[in-house]
Amino acid sequence: MNNKYEVVIGLEVHSQIKTETKVFCNCSTDFHSQPNTNICPVCTGQPGVLPVLNKKAVELLVKTAIALDCNINKKSVFARKQYFYPDLPKNYQISQYELPFAEHGNLNISVDDQIKNIGITRIHLEEDAGKLLHDIGARQLDCSLADYNRTGIPLMEIVSEPDMRSPQEAAAYLTALKNLIEYIETSDCNMEEGKFRCDANISIRPVGQKEFGTKAELKNMNTISGVEEALTYEVQRQIEVVENGGKIIQETRTWDPDEKITKSMRSKENAHDYRYFPDPDLVPVNLDDNFINDIKANIPELPEKRKQRLIQEYGLTEYDANVIISDKALVNYYETAVNSASKETENTAKPIANWLTTELLGKLNNAKLTIKESPVKAEYLGQLVALISKDTISGKIAKIVFEEMFNTNKDPQTIIKEKGLVQISDENEIIKICQEAIDESPKIVAEYKGGKERAVVAIVGLVMKKSRGKANPQMVNKILIDLLKK
Amino acid sequence: MNEIIKMSATTLAEKIKNKDLTSVEVTQAFINRAKEVDPKIKAYISITEEYALKQAKESDKKIASGKEIGQLEGVPIAIKDNILIENIKMTASSKILENYVAPYDATVIEKLKSSGAVFIGKTNLDEFAMGSSTENSAFFTTRNPWNTEHIPGGSSGGSASAVSAMTAPLALGTDTGGSIRQPASCCGIVGVKPTYGRVSRFGAVAFASSLDQIGPMSKTVEDSALLLNVIAGYDKKDSTSIDVAVPNYLDTIKQDIKGLKIGLPKEYFIDGLDSDVKKSINEAIEIYKKLGAEIIEISLPHTDYAVAIYYIICCSEASANLARYDGVRYGFRAECDNLLDEYQKSRGQGFGPEVKRRIMLGTYALSAGYYDAYYGKAQKVRTLIKQDFENAFKTVDLILTPSSPTPAFKIGEKSSDPLQMYLSDIFTISCNLAAIPGMSIPCGFSQKGIPIGMQLLAKNFDEQTMFKSAYSYQQSTNWHKQFPNI
């Protein structure tokens, strides 16, 4: 990246609030319903209908706002944002303009091991629009088909300060924000289902300049890596424009994930005259201390705090702790595994972290699976590590067992039983195998006795081969030496 | 003339309950009357004969079987055609909704259904309730039964005309700036605009959400009180309806008004006041004195600004409320090649001139750069108007004014000058801005024989004082016992 310019990025995230019903009517928010089945006179904007606020949507938004360290405005007002679009039945969106629910928060992100604080400007509540289909499968339609199932689903719009200075920081912010929201379970954040969407404002300015440059608004980025790619492209584009003596124009650009470029969306002059005014159909919301405190009391352990606990309680390294808390499902998996192992034996927390971050995540990654889709249940991973710790199996055997667990979803005990992989720790049996090995290797025994101590490794190998890897390695070592010294 | 149609709703309810009359007999009498005289006055957009007779039969069955019956069991009522009755056409007197069939019941309709009322027809109005004469109906102009060359007032002109012409004993209207009281005054009947929030707005086509209220229209004060008993109350579907217990308005209606303090706002007794109106109001004041009321001159200093801010507020809100009529999900669609043209032509052809004028005014007032000067300013002046009334009600119990500066004017007289038309609402609109209850009752006739109405205004949720004052007056006069010769 060109170091003559500084990049300035602010993000607007729309996150679908996890409620059963829409924000202003009692229709279901279910994503998988048939088109136009979760609709009613209210969300299809029939004449005479009126909105009634879903209290849960307010509670979950406030929960998010508290987790992001925002000030909660005691008085909040809904406003109508007016524009014509066929996915917006009333041709105005109920949103907030002056007096949103929350303002002035912040979120820590970490990029290249540096912690940076990103400001949150505001969080407001608004209703989602419907969906327009332009094609059915491969068939392009000459019309648009409207599905109003999504119309009126509650969204929290989280607007950041223009505090990010690189596409990587933007990606880190989105990852941290998504992670935080998943921790407190106020949204599913499922990007594929459009439940966590991001628009970006981006500009460049010569290093040292205080004023912001002219910004472009980027839309249509459907993954966090897509956001990073689009921003990286856009930075380059803006630099080229300026370097070639051009001027950046304020416009909305759409990311084309196939061509990997941003394209200008021709916007009409008046496209942004939204004519906001307070919605007279919805009375103001006045959140008292009790309301806010009740929510505060129910906020679960947030990522930062949980990381500190993992380090203290389990002795994890900062690095491992960071990896594990980066996803709530992952840290939940980890703690489930640890709990299950601790029922059997002690000191498993660290080896479980290793198994999780190296073996399991590697395998999941290759198979393109998430931790939630892991074929190895958390309890089973815990049991596996406990079995190693109790010397029931060796580390080497454990890898074979793990492979089998991943492929068959079975628990480690079953696999060990089925495959006869239990470690041989019976002293007499090991003595028997060791003696056989010694008897079969007179040459090596002679070398050993001649002072070449390393020669014992070859005999150990033979013992392991004879026992098909099941002999307890420590016992083999000890017994072999005892026998050889006789 | 059939005696049934001269009876009050209270009397009819009593006679039906006591089986002196059947609902079918009563309903048929009003339908016959409507068939006879409505072609001359055109109060109805549709007479729902089949629907009404079916309901009437059910009521009769219920009464015959001794089941519990409602307060309006078997009594016919006409409904302004901007209120939704499930499965019945609802046009709002607009071409854009000409073929719209209501998919649900308004809350007032649900309440009326459970009270046993019989829906006799849908009445004409100024398109989307915007107007003072019904001349803005997309279909036809309703006539004043007292003189068919004159307007019936508006926007609830159809309901007023229907009751006045005895084609229905009761009607529902909606009142945003006088749309119940002014036509009631024009047609010589009683019309009540309840306190904002007293009656649910759910299912009444929104014009200006912060001002609209549904209210009763009838020949007698008692009938309006009875009808308000049925339709009033908190509705969880309307966030702006207010959870205040509904008294039985009939319980207190007969109380005397000795010592009641009645205020006469000096700003309402201006030079432009028609001399016949002035004479009738002065006579009414004398009657109140005889009834023992104390008459006090008061001031409502911001009255002169009411029309100006009313038009800013109602048009701004309407511009958003009417955005949904776009031909996408329902209503008139002008087929075009592209979406933008389709929007503009559907709305351009679907709405009449007055509706478009108000949408334009409201859109302008909310557009970028004008909000503070118009909408913002109007909201503040609205606060001052509210305060005027709060101050006045510190010294008086009731305020008395003319309902309109002139008796009903001739059809066509003001239709070319929108501003003059707006100024005819001058006495009724402050009541909506202040959210207080108001009503119009007949208090005389002009020399040409056109009815004159008097307006009573009361404190928030003090409809009881208003009703008993109106009742006392009506008991002392005979205006309500006169019938137009149609």
Added chain:
Amino acid sequence: MEISKKDVDYVASLARLEFSEKDKESLTQQLDSILDYIEKIKEVDTSKIAPTSHGATGQNVWREDTVVKSSQSTIDALFKNAPDKEGDFFKVKKVMDTEE
């Protein structure tokens, strides 16, 4: 304040309303005279006055998060009013990305 024909064009496009040229002219005049009348509100001192944006004075009106499914007959009624439909969808003219 004066409203020009250019303002009327702009507002008409915001409000998605089509007018004939003749109508635009008379509309411009009418709006101008109404706005001229409205001018008088400027003389009111509202510097210390809070706005009234709602008819009611209530606050915190909300409901519980419980699903109520529309009956099939309600959904059918919604579709019956549709000017055009295809399968389970409301059908409209093709939306261009650029229109908003």
